[in-house]
Amino acid sequence: MNIAAMLRERFLTALAPLAGDAAExxxxxxxxxxxxxxxxxxxxxxxxxxxxxxPPREVAEEIARGLDISDMCQPPEIAGPGFINLRLRDDWLSQQLNAAARDERAGVAGVNSPRTFVVDYSSPNVAKPMHVGHIRSTVIGDAICRTLRFLGHRVISDNHLGDWGTQFGMIIYGYKHFVDADAFQQHPVQELSRLYKLVHGLTDYFECLRDVPRLEARAGDKLAEVERIRAAEKPDAAAxxxxxxxxxxxxxxxxxxRDKIGAVESSPVLSRLAAEHPQIEQAVLDETAKLHNGDAENRRLWSEFLPHCRVEIQRLYDRLDVTFDVEHxxxxxxxxxxxxxxxxxxRGLARESEGAICVFLDGFESPMLIRKKDGAFLYATSDLATIRYRVEQWNPDAILYVVDHRQSEHFGKLFAAARLWGYDKIELAHVSFGTILGENGRPYKTRSGDTVGLEGLLDEAVRRAYRVICENEAAKGLSEASNEEQRRHISESVGIAALKYADLSQNRSSDYEFSYDKMLALTGNTATYLQYSYARVQGIFLKGNVEAETLRTSSARIELQAADERRLGLKLLEFGQALDEVLIDYRPSALTAYLFDLTQTFFNFYESCPVLKADNEVTRSSRLLLCDLTARVIRQGLQLLGIRVVDRM
RNA sequence: GCGCCCAUAGCUCAGUUGGAUAGAGCAACGGAUUUCUAAUCCGUAGGUCGUAGGUUCGAGUCCUACUGGGCGUACCA
Incomplete structure (x- = not known):
């Protein structure tokens, strides 16, 4: 069911005699x-x-004359400069709604020609704790996969884990020098994480030490420049x-x-370690190189650490309800x-330059490096190998990379190189997204300037959701309405939903401002509002003691009478269009916008059309069917966004 | 320097290959509860769509220049 698509087909027929590009x-x-x-x-x-x-109106009349839509629409009307306005027939709408009301997929058909998609998303470095920067890729990628699958496409979701880089050199070095064996025995993940942070902190310290003179020079240069401009006869205000x-x-x-340096030097432990490991940066690179070159000890450590790291991230994926088909x-x-x-x-596609192997590409100033002068490979190399593997393995029609926008140049080069390499039939798309900002408009960080851990973020969202739920129950005097276990369950669902939805409802290409208060707001375009609406509909069935299943199998029919019923009915039939729209540009926000719109339309209906207390049985069961369909569309829509509903809030 | 992205109501954001009077939410103000959850709904107010040109029946949307911001820019990923 896609009304727009059906109408377009009718127009195609009518336009064919008039124009060559009737499809457009x-x-x-x-x-x-x-x-x-x-x-x-x-x-x-x-x-x-x-x-x-x-004259446009004359053309419009001619198109309208050739249009065969009398089964769907009332006679078309020509308006303004030549708009052709269509009003769907109520009996046709009712008929479609009654089909949707009985359909498990709420009237959304699968695509006629399924395509195969590889979707590459999330991709954390497994040695580091996941942080706020991983949410968008994970959540958007998951929603795209779910939507593609629902519409009948074949999807291989692939988590391209960072499990081979310098971060393992850090852990290996840390393990060899600083491990607390007992702690590792008891909580390996925590200990590895501690080692990573420790070694990273030390290498960062030395890097900062080296940077200071350069930064001082830069600040000095800028100061001099400011004074020079000021001293000019006519100071350039803009400059x-x-x-x-x-x-x-x-x-x-x-x-x-300087603060980072100070933090190390003011700590007796850290400053001692820094003094004892002055070559730590090179040593970390050496450990990484040994790992890559097959050093037995480092490989053994790597394969011992890896499963622990994966357990850690898997716990978060479980909580987020995100799964992958493969994790290569x-x-x-x-x-x-x-x-x-x-x-x-x-093939002559790459050549040596300044010791590195480079692919020079039209339209790019700098080449894409696929091997460093020291012989090591780069992520461009690995990304090319990945494309080749995926094509050989799954022969996909498209590969989507859900990765932040800062890497757009990399993907531009990668796709250009892949096309040169012969992969020119496949759709390669960088599904990019913006940065999550704090309330200061800068990338979201903790007060002390650290990146925000993902787990802490989930905990905080759930904690706040719990508070909102308790406050609401207290306000309504419903404290006995749910027990503690139910409240915990609801707040986990509501908190994580809020977090995901805040991300998905934003146009993915723009940066967005992170705010717990906004994402957990009870009104407006939030998951909480949608979940609440769903619970409200469930409340009707509960209160009226109506079994939705029984209703669906009964002979009851949807009959559109009131204007608000008709508006709701039409909106319900547009679910499939919203899903199609998601896939045009891989924008889940098209679905959130639809669901929010649907929910508002539902509340209009709900306010003006009594359901359980309808005037007669026919109207009552018709409205119940509309409610049931609304609930199922909201539930299905949220599910495609990776969000769960609860029956009561 | 070069490249990419962005600029819409006080705030956060929508705005579908260019369409009719630019929309939501928050905040503000005014209303609705004997009635299916008031976590709701209805209404009012709020705009030179960064600036200046251009393309055309029609521009928030396309083009050019400028201003302001973000990001990237040869051996990290």
Whole structure:
């Protein structure tokens, strides 16, 4: 069921005799924004009229005459400069709704020609705790996979774990020098995490020490520049402002660096360790290189650590209700990397430059490096190997990379290189997204400037959801309504839903401001509001002692009478369109917008149309069917976003 | 320097290959509860869509320049 698509087909037939590009023109059928213009409008007459050099209204009339839609719509009306306005017939709407009301998929059909998608998302470094930066990829990727599958596509979700990089060099070095054997025995994940943070902190310290002179010089240069501009006869105000900003940025950065140094030097333990391990940075790289070169000890440690790391991230995936079909990390492709480089060299697609093996690509200033001068491979190499593997393994029509926007240049190069390599038939898409910002407009960090751990984030959202639920029960005097276990269950569901939905409801390409208060708001476009609406509908069935299942199998029918019933009915039939829209640009926000709209439409209906106390049995069961369908669309829609519903809130 | 992205109501954001009078939510103000959960609903107010040009029947949407912001930019991922 996709009303717009059905109407477009009718227009295609009507337009065919008039234009060569009837498909493009027929695509200009869309829902109206104002109910005065009917339910749908076609805007194709104006652009066609321009080409035919005829009056647009005349063209519109001609299109309307050739249109065979009397089964679906009332006679079309021509309005304004040449809009063709359509109003769906109530009997047709009722018929479609009654089919949807009995359909397990709420009237959404699968696609006619399924495609195969590989979706690459989440991809954390397994040696580090997952943090706030992993939410968007994980949640958006999961929602895209669920939606693709629901519409009948074949999906391979793949978690391209970072399990082979420098971070393991850090853990290995840390294990060899700083491990607390008892702690590792008892809580290996925590101990590994501690080792990672410790070693990372020390390497960071030395890096900061090296950076200070450079940063001081930069701050000095900027200061001099500011003074030079000021001293000029006619100071350039814009340049001065820009320069002053750069100066304060340079000073901030310098201060930050000095603070990090101070943090180590003021700690007796850390400063002693720093003094004892002055070569730690190189040593970490050496441990990484040994791992990559097959050193038996390091490989043994790596394979001992890895399962622990994966247990850690799996706990979070379980809580987020996110699953993967395969989890081929970087290590999986390690043996395939030399052949990638050889192949590129052999085909003349890559050449040596400044000691590195480079692929020079049209439209990019710098080349893509696939082997460093020291012989090591880069993530570009691994990404190319991954494409080759995926094509050989699954022969996909598309590979989607749900990765933040900062890597757009990398993917631009990667896709260009892949096309040169012969993968030019496959859709390669960087499904990019923006940064999560704190309330200061800067990337979201803790007060002390650390990245925010994902687990703590989930805990906090759940804790706040719990508080909201308790407050609400208290306000209503419902304290006896649910027991502690139920409240815990509901707050886990509501808290995580809020977190996911805040992310999904935002246009993915823009940065967004993180706020617990906003995501857990009870009104507005939040998961909490949608979950509440669902619970309200469930409340009707509970109160009326009506079994939805029984209702569906009964002979009751949806009959549209009131205007609010009709509006709700039409909105319900547009679920499939919303899902199609999600897949056009891989934007789950199209679905959240639809669900929010549906919910508001439902509440309008709910306010003006009594259900259980309807005037007669026919109206009552018709409205109950509308309620049931609404609940199922909300539940299904939220499920496609990876969000669960609860029956009572 | 070069490249990519962004700029819409006081705040956070929608705005579907260019369509009719630019929309939500929050905050503000006013209303609705003998009635299926008031965690709701209805109404009012709030805008030179960063600036200036251009394309056309029509521009928040496309093009150009400018201003302001974010990100990236040869051996990290």
């Amino acid at each position: 023109l027929s695509a200009m059928v869309r829902p109206t924004q104002d109910p005065r213009f009917g339910d749908y409008q076609a805007n194709c007459a104006m652009s066609l009229a321009k080409r035919l050099k005829r 001065l402002k820009r320069c002053q900003r750069q100066l304060s940025e340079a000073n901030e950065k310098l201060q930050e660096t 990390g970087e290590s999986f492709y390690e043996e395939q990397l030399p052949s990638v480089v050889e192949d590129f060299l052999q």
